[in-house]
Amino acid sequence: MSEENPLRDQILEISRSMLFNEGYKSLSMRKIAKKAGVSATSIYLYFENKDHLLHTLIEESVEDLSRFIEKKALPVGNCIDRFKAIIHAYAEFGITYPEKYEIIYKVRPDSMARYPKEKFRKARRAYELLVKTIEESVEKNQMDVDDPLVAAYSIWAQMHGIVSVVLNGRLDSRINREQFIDDSIEHVIQGFLIRAAVT
Amino acid sequence: MSEENPLRDQILEISRSMLFNEGYKSLSMRKIAKKAGVSATSIYLYFENKDHLLHTLIEESVEDLSRFIEKKALPVGNCIDRFKAIIHAYAEFGITYPEKYEIIYKVRPDSMARYPKEKFRKARRAYELLVKTIEESVEKNQMDVDDPLVAAYSIWAQMHGIVSVVLNGRLDSRINREQFIDDSIEHVIQGFLIRAAVT
DNA sequence: GATTTAGGTTAACAGTGTTAACTGATTTAA
DNA sequence: TTAAATCAGTTAACACTGTTAACCTAAATC
Secondary structure, three states: OOOOOHHHHHHHHHHHHHHHHHOOOOOOHHHHHHHHOOOHHHHHHOOOOHHHHHHHHHHHHHHHHHHHHHHHHOOOOOHHHHHHHHHHHHHHHHHHOHHHHHHHHHOOOHHHHHOOHHHHHHOOHHHHHHHHHHHHHHHOOOEOOOOHHHHHHHHHHHHHHHHHHHHOOOOOOOOOHHHHHHHHHHHHHHOOEOOEOOO | OOOOOHHHHHHHHHHHHHHHHHOOOOOOHHHHHHHHOOOHHHHHHOOOOHHHHHHHHHHHHHHHHHHHHHHHHOOOOOHHHHHHHHHHHHHHHHHHOHHHHHHHHHOOOHHHHOOOHHHHHHOOHHHHHHHHHHHHHHHOOOEOOOOHHHHHHHHHHHHHHHHHHHHOOOOOOOOOHHHHHHHHHHHHHHOOEOOEOOO
């Protein structure tokens, strides 16, 4: 993270908090600079432009997410339990660190189309872990999955949908937040386990 | 939709196409106006501000989504089949009309926090249909769900995750798009059906 | 001691959303 | 028939935005 420069780090921290507290639209280079007690153009000494600044924030968050999941799931020996641990950890990260999670998906640097691939794959370790866990579960005949790569992506997508509906406050007011998360996780998991035909 | 005003409709149409083709960030009132052959301020005759314009677009799309799902699912008699039809229709709408679907979730009028509730519930007919379908399936003992309201929301969220990962082009290049969608839908559905214990 | 470099600055450009004040035509009322 | 009101748009201006170019100054290097 910190590349030996305090101002650079400070800019990132201020950006992150402003992004979370005041939203994407009102985040401006000038405001960030003012809060850092520095002129607006100084930011350009450390970041090529606004998109690169935002992209750096995204990368940091993706890295944090990967580390969080690895810490919770890597020690788990049984592959089905590890599978569940990964899914739970994903949701827990989103709910616990919304300001980090939201940056991953909510922020849209418009130039993102230009440079996503390598940088994005970089911190995809958690995803790779999920793929391998699914592969192991399939081998042991404990999971009903055609293609682990596809299944992992699907789970990732489903979990993102679940977490983001909660974070965006779009949840129906009649619905209890914790119940929604737990139920959803349970159904996502059930969707991939071996099942016997219904009679 | 059209409230008897051609310029208003034209502004909406131009906005929608610009939004989809050039992205959210580069959408400006002045550009919209120029394309409509009118001065920028004329837009304010029909829309309170930019957020209201965007919000109108969202409402239109949500209404379209509801109609699309109803058309596909309402005629289906069997509740489990109707359940599947709703889910398939959701995905089909997203893939078929990305410019409409993306507006629903991608656009973020920052003032949205202020006036979402009534307006948002208005066109939630498809969601209500899903809730009722789940309720019916539970009654007939064909579905394993604690709270239909929660389950419906969860499915909505999961499907959004799946559709949006496809539309954003974030799908791993090794993964086939159609396979991903079909597999994902299948797993989402499986996650809610009655299951026998694994032997 | 002179020169390069690091880490900033100010001034300016082109573009943004939005408001206020205005114009001119068309409809309405007396 | 004429006066008033309303409609549908305009221009000018404000305060803000990202970004660049040119400049400054103190420290490090030769």
